[in-house]
Amino acid sequence: MKAVVYNGPRDVKVKNVPDAKIEQPNDVVVKITTTNICGSDLHMYEGRTDFKPGGVFGHENTGEVVEVGPGISRIKKGDHVSLPFNIGCGFCKNCEAGLTAFCLTVYPGMAGAAYGFADMGPFPGGQAEYLRVPYGDFNCLRLPDDAREKQDDYALLSDIFPTGWHCTRLAGLQPGESVVIYGAGPVGLMAALAATIQGASKVMVVDRHPDRLALAEKIGCIPIDDSKASPVEQVLAQTRGEGADRGCECVGYQCHEPHGREIPNLTMNNLVGSVRFTGGIGVVGIFLPKDPGGADQLAKQGEIAFDMGLFWFKGQSIGTGQANIKHYNRHLRNLIHAGRAKPSWIISHRLPLDQAPNAYQHFDARDKGWTKVVLKPAA
Template sequence: MKALVYNGPRDVQVKEMPDAKIEKHTDVLVRITTTNICGSDLHMYEGRTGMEAGRILGHENMGEVIEVGKAVDRVKVGDMVCLPFNIGCGFCANCERGLSGYCLTVNPGSAGGAYGFAGMGPFSGGQAELLRVPYGDYNCLVLPEDAMEKENDYVMLSDILPTGYHATELAGVRAGESVVVYGAGPVGLMAATSAFIKGASEVFVVDMHKDRLALAEKIGAVAIDDTEGGGVKKILDLTGGQGADRGCECVGYQCCNMHGKEVPNLTMNNLVQSVKATGGIGVVGVFLPEDPGAADALAKEGKIAFDYGSFWFKGQHIANGQANVKAYNRSLCKLIHAGKTKPSMIISHELALDEAPAAYESFGKRADGWTKVILKPGK
């Protein structure tokens, strides 16, 4: 099969690889029809993780079931399915609690597994023609009859839409509240969308990319251009000096200031200033236990200089971590099916798998107009 393989920093290549296949009776084999490039993939692409050479990338996957293991009962050949990026077993203590992102069995010695991701187990990614899905009955979301018609919407259930929704859950967003989202990338845009789904009265989205801010406005959010700094002041001015009720961090450890310099603590500390006293903050941007490629000593150890004094004094609370996709994907699927949300509106490029290396290069440069890239292995 063709697959996108990580060779090393900023070096990915479409190669012929051994076909994915059923390995255990609980597996499902999927022919990938759509797979996305995620902002998280860029951390690996840039060599900022411990990703091993020779691995197949891709954790946002959707396709058609072409084979099932002998123990698979629910999922059938011919089903169109979307795969949560996190792989769960369905029977460990965390999976039973709905915390599928922190499965205790699929990645021994750690909590949580994922397709094609550094530190998340040995599982191959789906930027390929075929994908093996462990524990298929648990991990496959079988899609409605309009799966082909709305394929570019449903594939967003693999990660970014549930992750954006998770940010609002972690922050505690309730109807009528105001929300500030840092980051107008795909996850930030989905967090803004989710805030509106939950009944937010106002949503502010802070970024420095004008093309992405235009999409935030299209969703109905107030775009805050932080190109010259001053984003915090703008939010305080728009909220009577109090700050937003809730805040979402959707950037992560490679956030940059207006000069393009990485400042890992920037969005976290800006959220403390931008959110009102006693407000909630949800963090879904990626922060890693170590970042050897970082510029400063703290960041190399996965640490940031957090404004804990102001955070404590304001009585705020923070919840964080990767999304447990299965906790949300079924309900969000129903919203797409009913036409209540259309996450595909953020797609900027739809490309063949063979075009993936060039797409990584452009997306990795954060080039204008590159918001969300989807790949079609059969194209």
């Protein structure tokens, strides 16, 4: 089968790799109909992780079940399914608590596993024609009869829609509260959509790319361009000097100031300044235990110079970590099915699999108009 293979920093190719197949009785094989390029893939694409050459990218996957193992009882051949990027067993202590991003069984020695992701197991990604899904009965979310009609909306259930939602929950957002979201990439825009659906009174989105800020404004958010003035000052001006009730970090450790210089602690410290006393901050932008390509010695060790004194003085709280996709995806699927959510408004490009190398190049460069890329292996 064909798949997007990582060769080294900023070098991916579509190559032939061994076919996905049933390896354990509880496996299923899914024919991938839509697989997305995620901002998290860019960390690996740029060589800023220890993702091994020869590995297959792709953790945002949707498709049709074509084969099931003898231990599968619920999922059937022909089902259209969304696949959470985190692979859970369904029976360990964390999975039973709904913390499927931190499964203790699937990848021994590590809490958590994922498709095509650095440090999260040997599982090939789904930027390919087919994908093996372990613990298929647990990990496959069956899609309703409009799966083909709304496939681009459902394609965002595997990661970014639930992750954006998760960020607002980590921050503790309540109806009627204001929220500031740092980052208008796909996850930040999904956090903005989530906050809107949840009844936030004011949603402010900080970025510097006009096309992304325009997408945020399209759903009623207040765009804040941090290249024009201090984002903290702009947020304070929008909130009568008090700061937002809640804040969301949707950028991660490779954040940059407007002139392009990487400053790993930039968004975290801006959030401390932007959020009110006793407010909450949610962090889903990726931060790693080690970053050999980091901008300074602290960053290389996975550390940042954090405004702990101001954070403590303001009595704020922080929630962090990858989203437990299964905790949210069924409910968000139902919102899409009922027409209450249409996350595909952020998709800028729908491309066949063989155009993945070109898509990675444009998306990594943050070229104008390249907001969210979905690949169609079956096209």
